Amino acid sequence: MAEKLGILGRKLGMTRIFGGDGAAVAVTVIEAGPCPVTQVKSEAKDGYNALQIAFVKAKAKHVTKAMQGHFAKADDGLYRHTREIRLAGAPEHKPGDALTVEMFAPGDVVKVTGTSVGKGYQGRMRRWNFAGSKDSHGCEKVHRNNGSVGNNTFPGHVFKGRKMAGHWGNETVTEMGLLIVGVRPQDNVILVRGSVPGPKNGLVLVRKQ
Structure with missing residues (x-):
């Protein structure tokens, strides 16, 4: 299923800011990127278009030999997290390119995917x-x-569901329709109105809707 391009990040926590009209707005602070492109897949070669992006630098002792060889193709170091994003059209990026928070702007509507608190x-x-x-x-x-x-002799079992x-919890959750109210490229930070799934420092994927 094709998705819009996104970026990996981690949830730093929540705070509030004040809008131009003086109203307090609750926001979630997400440190996102930079996320290097570690693999590009094309429909001609792989059957579908996709980008694999990475996040959080890692030491060699924390990365398997197989993944070390995989990251070496992009020649941009070792990383702890990777995520593949399927695209509708041919990718415009190549291995080694970096995705940053500058791909977003205040007023953009995004969806955020994370793992809920267990x-x-x-x-x-x-x-x-x-x-x-x-x-x-x-x-x-x-x-x-x-x-x-339970039931009687027929059907004699507990119905599924x-x-x-x-x-309870520890599930993949996607929060839709979140508004970006601030982008700070110098800090690799975006401010999203409302709450997003997961605990503090939890891994999240931010995509445009």
């Missing part, structure tokens, strides 16, 4: 916002229970 194993009430049983006389030790989940206790 909250471990949670019960059904916290995970699915269930109300629980009545806390009255006669309801003994069942206030937070899951209740009946039933809301039960389980692992």
Whole structure:
């Protein structure tokens, strides 16, 4: 599936700025790029058009031999993170080119993809916002229970997708329709109105919509 060109970054946290009308705006600060192009794929050779970009310099001891050879083709050092972005048309970049925050401007609408904060194993009430049983006389030790989940002899199994206790968070989440309110090329920073998925220092991908 083709995507618009984007850039890798890390979420530094949230703050607020004041607009021209004096209104306070909550923003997320993202340190994005520079992201070198480490591989270019074309439809003629690979069957589809794509760019592979990298982020965060790494030491040789933290990179496998295979990836060291891969990065050597771009001749731009070793990196910790890579991401492939499929493109609709032929790529205009070549290995070694760098993508920076200057590809964005205030007023651009973007979508940000990250990994949500993991909250471990949670019960059904916290995970699915269930109300629980009545806390009255006669309801003994069942206030937070899951209740009946099974069936009779037919079909004799729990249906897939039933809301039960389980692992919560740590999922890939894309937040759509976020507005860029500031770009600071000297710091490799962009300011996005609103919140984005993930914890502080979490890896995110910022793309134009």
